[in-house]
Amino acid sequence: MKRSLQHIAEVVGLRLIGDGRVEVCGVASIRSASNDDLVFVEDEKHLDAALRSRAGAVIAGEFAAAVSADRPLLISPQPKLGFARAARVLHDEPPDAAEGNTHPTAVIAATAVLGSGVYVDARAVLGERARVGDNTRVGAGSALGAGVSIGKECQIYPNVTIYPGTTLGDRVIVHAGAVLGSDGFGYVRDRKTSRYEKFPQVGQLVIEDDVEIGANATIDRGALDETRVRRGAKIDNLVHIGHNCDIGEDVVIAAQTGLSGSIVLEKGVVLGGQVGIGEHARLEQGVMLGGQGGVLPNKVLRGKGVAFWGTPAQPLRQYLKQLATLARLAKK
Numbered sequence: 001m002k003r004s005l006q007h008i009a010e011v012v013g014l015r016l017i018g019d020g021r022v023e024v025c026g027v028a029s030i031r032s033a034s035n036d037d038l039v040f041v042e043d044e045k046h047l048d049a050a051l052r053s054r055a056g057a058v059i060a061g062e063f064a065a066a067v068s069a070d071r072p073l074l075i076s077p078q079p080k081l082g083f084a085r086a087a088r089v090l091h092d093e094p095p096d097a098a099e100g101n102t103h104p105t106a107v108i109a110a111t112a113v114l115g116s117g118v119y120v121d122a123r124a125v126l127g128e129r130a131r132v133g134d135n136t137r138v139g140a141g142s143a144l145g146a147g148v149s150i151g152k153e154c155q156i157y158p159n160v161t162i163y164p165g166t167t168l169g170d171r172v173i174v175h176a177g178a179v180l181g182s183d184g185f186g187y188v189r190d191r192k193t194s195r196y197e198k199f200p201q202v203g204q205l206v207i208e209d210d211v212e213i214g215a216n217a218t219i220d221r222g223a224l225d226e227t228r229v230r231r232g233a234k235i236d237n238l239v240h241i242g243h244n245c246d247i248g249e250d251v252v253i254a255a256q257t258g259l260s261g262s263i264v265l266e267k268g269v270v271l272g273g274q275v276g277i278g279e280h281a282r283l284e285q286g287v288m289l290g291g292q293g294g295v296l297p298n299k300v301l302r303g304k305g306v307a308f309w310g311t312p313a314q315p316l317r318q319y320l321k322q323l324a325t326l327a328r329l330a331k332k
Contacts, residue, residue, distance in 0.1 A: 001025060002036075003090055005057055005072050012085045017065065018072030024056045027087045038074075038090075040083035059083050103140075115152065133170065145181070151209070163221065169209035175237070177216040181205040184220040184227075184243025184261055199223060201243065208232075214239060214255070223261070230267075242279070254291070268304075276311075289313055 006020030028037040030046070033055035040059040041050045047067065050058045057072040058064070059079050067073070076082030102108060102120040112126045115134035120126065122140045130144045133152035138144065142156050145164035150156070154172045162168075163181030174180065186199035203222025207229045213219070214237035221227055222244045229235070229247040236254045241247065242261040249267045253259075257271050260279040265271075270288045278297030283289065286304030294311030295301060301308055307316040314322075 001090070005074065008038075008086050008089055009074055011089050012074075012076075012082055014059065014082050014086075015065075015075040016072065017075060018057070018069070020072070022056060022072050024090065026090060027083065028055070030055070038083065038086055040079045042079045059086065106138075109146075121158070127164065139176070157215075163205070166205045166207070166221065168207045169211070169231070171210050172207055173212040175213060175215040175217075178213050179218045180207070180213070181221045182218060184223050186223050186243060186261070203227070203243065205229075211235070217241075220245075220261075236273075248285070260297070290316070 002023040002025040004020060005016055005022050005024065009016040009020065024036055024038050026037045028039060030039050030050050030053045033039050033053050035054050035056045037055050038057055038059060039050050039053060039055040041047050042061065044063040047060060047064055051069055057074060059074045059076055059082050061077065061079050062075060064073050065075050074082065101118065103122040105122045106120040106124045108120060108126045109128045109130065111128045112130040114132050117135040118132050120138045124138045124140060125143045127144055127146040127148065129147045131149045132138065133150060133154065135152055136150055136154040138156045139158035139160065141158050142160040144162045147165050148162050150168045151170035151172065153170055154168060156174050157176040159177050160174050161179045166181035183201040186201060187196040188199050189196050201221065201223050203224050204226045205219060205221040206226055208231040210232045211229050213235045216237055217235055217239045219227060219229065219241040220243040225244060227241065227243055227245050230249045232250040233247050234252045238256050239253050240258045242259050244262040245259055246264045248265050248269060251265050251269045253271045254273040256273055257275040259277050262280045263277050264282040266283060266285040268286045269283045272289060272291035272293065274292045275289055277295040280298045281295045282300045284300065284302040287301045288307045290307060290309040293309050293313045296312050301313060308314060309316050310319040
């Protein structure tokens, strides 16, 4: 929907240079922008290209403040961040204030509680005692089990399955096909018969505020206690998180990563794609683990801002030295 640059500047906290009455309705790259779009520039060397584009306005750093431009500028100390926030302002749909705004094919239990402005799309199912907060959208074909609680302003995309007893905070985004709160992979082996029997999986899954969960991700509930994903964590597509894990605030996990049970990722940990971590491992605050890195069970990685790589994971500099040594030995 169209928004004035004055409105965007006030909401996002940008400094406006030029006509604030100009309206835009989207964001785009410099190459593909139309006169209804915003673009951004982080590097001064790209400013000329942005000003030659068809964009209606440009978000840029302080380097653009003194430039004579033929269109409005929005000045930000972090242009890419300002651009991301402006995009949310432009793409947020106004809440529908109507109560019980649901598709006729949705199935909603009589004991379910829906806040104001909730929309439940086609063929979605809400179980007994499910609770959905204000202005949340539940996508087509999604299933919320008994006692599921979802906060306000969440977006549940199509075909998401949320098992009974799972709790989601406010402003949580769950992309299509994700499964939340399923049984963990826990079995006990009978030494007499060599057969496996299922260990109880009766805990809970708690997703805190402002978490985003990618398409076809799976997060198991706790075995006896809980699995918790803390505020602001971002989880990519095709990630698996096992039972009893504790995912810290602002953790970032890239696609195809697999976490065994009872793993702790402290605040600000970053995992690259296809990482594998064994049970009961701990990554302390701010650790970064590169793609396809592996952490053995019960190990601890520590060092805020330290990058690790390889399997078993080692500090990046040490790992690269070992690779160089191996290359020299191979030549001999």
